[in-house]
Amino acid sequence: MPKPKKPSIDWGSPTDLILFGDWTIKKIHAVQKCVRTGFLSSEKTITVNMTEVSKLDSSGALVLLRLEDQWRAAEMTVNYVGMTDTFSAMIQMVREEVDKIQEEHELPKESIAAKVGQRTVEKLTVAFDFLHFFGRVTIYLYLLLLGRFRMQWKMLGKIIESTGFRALPIVALLTFLIGVVITYQSSSQLETYGANIYIVNLTGIMTLREFGPLLTAIILAGRTSTAFTAEIGSMVLNQEVDALRVLGIKATERLVLPKLIGLLLVTPLLVMWANFFCLLGSVVMSDVTLAIAPQTFMSRFHEVVAIKHLWVGLIKTPFFAVIIATVGCFQGFSVKKSSASLGNRTTQSAVQSLFLVIVADAIFSIIFSMAGV
Amino acid sequence: MSDAVAILDGVTYRTSGRLLYDDLNVTIPRGKVTAIVGPSGVGKTTLLRLLGGLILPNHGEVRIFGENINTCKASVLSDLRLKMGLLFQQGALFSDMSVFENVAFQLRELTRLPDTMIHDLVVLKLESVGLRGASDLMVSELSGGMARRVALARTLMLDPSLMLYDEPFTGQDPINKAVLLRLIKTLNEALGMTSVLVSHDIKETFEIADYVYVLVGGRIVASGTAKEVSEKQQPVVQQFLRGQADGPAAFKYPARPIEEELGIE
Numbered sequence: 001m002p003k004p005k006k007p008s009i010d011w012g013s014p015t016d017l018i019l020f021g022d023w024t025i026k027k028i029h030a031v032q033k034c035v036r037t038g039f040l041s042s043e044k045t046i047t048v049n050m051t052e053v054s055k056l057d058s059s060g061a062l063v064l065l066r067l068e069d070q071w072r073a074a075e076m077t078v079n080y081v082g083m084t085d086t087f088s089a090m091i092q093m094v095r096e097e098v099d100k101i102q103e104e105h106e107l108p109k110e111s112i113a114a115k116v117g118q119r120t121v122e123k124l125t126v127a128f129d130f131l132h133f134f135g136r137v138t139i140y141l142y143l144l145l146l147g148r149f150r151m152q153w154k155m156l157g158k159i160i161e162s163t164g165f166r167a168l169p170i171v172a173l174l175t176f177l178i179g180v181v182i183t184y185q186s187s188s189q190l191e192t193y194g195a196n197i198y199i200v201n202l203t204g205i206m207t208l209r210e211f212g213p214l215l216t217a218i219i220l221a222g223r224t225s226t227a228f229t230a231e232i233g234s235m236v237l238n239q240e241v242d243a244l245r246v247l248g249i250k251a252t253e254r255l256v257l258p259k260l261i262g263l264l265l266v267t268p269l270l271v272m273w274a275n276f277f278c279l280l281g282s283v284v285m286s287d288v289t290l291a292i293a294p295q296t297f298m299s300r301f302h303e304v305v306a307i308k309h310l311w312v313g314l315i316k317t318p319f320f321a322v323i324i325a326t327v328g329c330f331q332g333f334s335v336k337k338s339s340a341s342l343g344n345r346t347t348q349s350a351v352q353s354l355f356l357v358i359v360a361d362a363i364f365s366i367i368f369s370m371a372g373v
Numbered sequence: 374m375s376d377a378v379a380i381l382d383g384v385t386y387r388t389s390g391r392l393l394y395d396d397l398n399v400t401i402p403r404g405k406v407t408a409i410v411g412p413s414g415v416g417k418t419t420l421l422r423l424l425g426g427l428i429l430p431n432h433g434e435v436r437i438f439g440e441n442i443n444t445c446k447a448s449v450l451s452d453l454r455l456k457m458g459l460l461f462q463q464g465a466l467f468s469d470m471s472v473f474e475n476v477a478f479q480l481r482e483l484t485r486l487p488d489t490m491i492h493d494l495v496v497l498k499l500e501s502v503g504l505r506g507a508s509d510l511m512v513s514e515l516s517g518g519m520a521r522r523v524a525l526a527r528t529l530m531l532d533p534s535l536m537l538y539d540e541p542f543t544g545q546d547p548i549n550k551a552v553l554l555r556l557i558k559t560l561n562e563a564l565g566m567t568s569v570l571v572s573h574d575i576k577e578t579f580e581i582a583d584y585v586y587v588l589v590g591g592r593i594v595a596s597g598t599a600k601e602v603s604e605k606q607q608p609v610v611q612q613f614l615r616g617q618a619d620g621p622a623a624f625k626y627p628a629r630p631i632e633e634e635l636g637i638e
Binding site: 238239240242243245246247248249250 | 422425427451454455457458459461462463465466467468478479482483524527528531
């Protein structure tokens with residue numbers, strides 16, 4: 001294949017232009033460059049010699065037409081020399097397209113106020129849609145308890161496996177490390193006062209009340225909520241959700257309920273698992289930095305950490321599970337017809353479930369502090 | 374019309390700010406094959422989704438088997454859906470199931486038939502679309518045309534009385550087209566099924582359609598039997614039927630001026 005020739009323009013006199021080379025998309029930058037070097041003159045006619053042009057495609061023709069329009073605007077007459085049939089056909093075609101496009105009138109530009117309003121309405125609509133979705137899921141859950149729906153046992157098993165069983169290693173590792181970190185950070189402070197043994201009160205209560213449930217919820221929000229969104233979202237893209245509906249199956253019932261129930265069952269168990277490893281981290285680190293033997297830690301733990309702290313932590317888990325499952329599924333159903341929308345919704349799902357989990361946790365803290373628990 | 378299976382009455386539908394239909398009236402007669410033809414992007418698929426009760430109109434009424442889908446109860450709507458089948462453009466098969474499980478889906482979900490019975494019914498349906506041998510394949514292993522035929526088998530599982538076909542002929546080879554044509558025709562005659570066909574394959578569609586609507590620019594521009602419509606002298610109808618590039622039905626989306634778009638002063 002011959003190398004594309006560099007396009008250029010030679011103007012011996014201001015009114016007599018000779019065009020050279022390939023006027024094609026591959027060389028369009030060079031074309032643009034030589035066009036920019038100033039053209040208008042005071043003469044009333046201009047001759048464009050095309051004999052040396054080896055190739056002309058639609059992009060080259062467009063540039064040429066733009067030039068021609070400029071000359072015509074300056075009331076100059078343009079003559080072409082050496083125009084072949086293919087070139088003139090190309091220019092004619094591009095000219096027609098451009099004319100058609102120019103006939104369309106301009107769309108009004110939107111002001112900032114209009115955009116702000118639009119975005120506000122969009123956000124509010126999403127909030128209401130979410131409430132609507134949440135309400136529907138609640139009703140379905142109630143109907144399921146009444147025995148009006150058939151439980152998808154197989155699906156439920158799969159959900160428990162993927163959201164619970166497969167999350168065990170990551171939950172164990174992360175909570176163990178957090179246990180190590182908080183113990184290490186607290187120990188240097190406690191040592192200053194010689195209050196080493198209080199590390200057990202500190203990490204024990206913090207883990208059971210906050211770190212166990214919250215860390216688990218955060219991992220689930222990142223891991224499970226997004227997975228739900230991606231799964232349902234790709235079903236929406238593939239019209240599978242529509243297909244379910246026309247086959248007479250309630251999509252929400254079939255796709256959401258097993259996920260919600262699965263997560264409700266799995267979350268408290270995962271939290272217990274997380275508590276165990278977080279405390280294990282603390283035990284190990286106390287032994288290393290504060291010289292508190294594991295046996296001492298255990299007996300002290302037994303004395304000072306009341307069982308109510310465990311319940312306080314566990315009572316939050318169903319709420320977290322509901323948030324993560326409904327946000328994940330809701331975002332999945334909100335996917336519109338594009339793969340970008342799927343990615344966007346998956347991100348939204350992680351962000352919103354994290355946000356709502358932390359807000360819910362804060363609300364619980366307020367309630368517990370008012371109740372004095 | 375008392376003998377209409379489905380009626381769109383003065384339907385207005387708006388999607389992402391664009392007015393798709395304004396005051397659209399369509400009647401689907403019982404036991405007939407009704408075709409809706411029109412250029413791409415005119416909202417033929419949306420029309421099927423309206424008829425299938427998947428979306429609701431902004432204004433006007435959609436009545437299917439005499440029920441207004443805007444106002445009827447959810448339970449009535451799910452009963453209605455069991456009486457109709459919608460064949461999606463891309464098939465919309467469940468991608469995590471095999472061909473067999475896809476076709477068996479409704480039987481497994483909605484009935485309590487024994488497995489042997491389900492097996493026989495599924496095999497029969499797959500045979501009718503010529504894909505009995507493919508029953509163990511996964512959906513990802515199917516070609517586009519095969520997926521469409523599996524989807525047809527799945528849709529026909531409960532013998533719906535109203536079938537909505539979205540572009541059934543696209544991507545099918547000539548033999549499959551002929552088989553599908555015969556299948557649609559036979560189902561219509563044998564089961565007294567009402568069929569709605571959305572397509573721009575004029576030749577095939579006009580061959581089996583009892584009644585044709587031509588949808589252009591959000592309006593029905595012509596309707597009648599296939600013969601009547603072919604003889605209509607309206608330029609827009611002729612342009613579409615004969616496939617002419619120039620004519621009244623040019624389709625452009627509103628756009629910015631070309632200079633701004635190309636960044637040229």
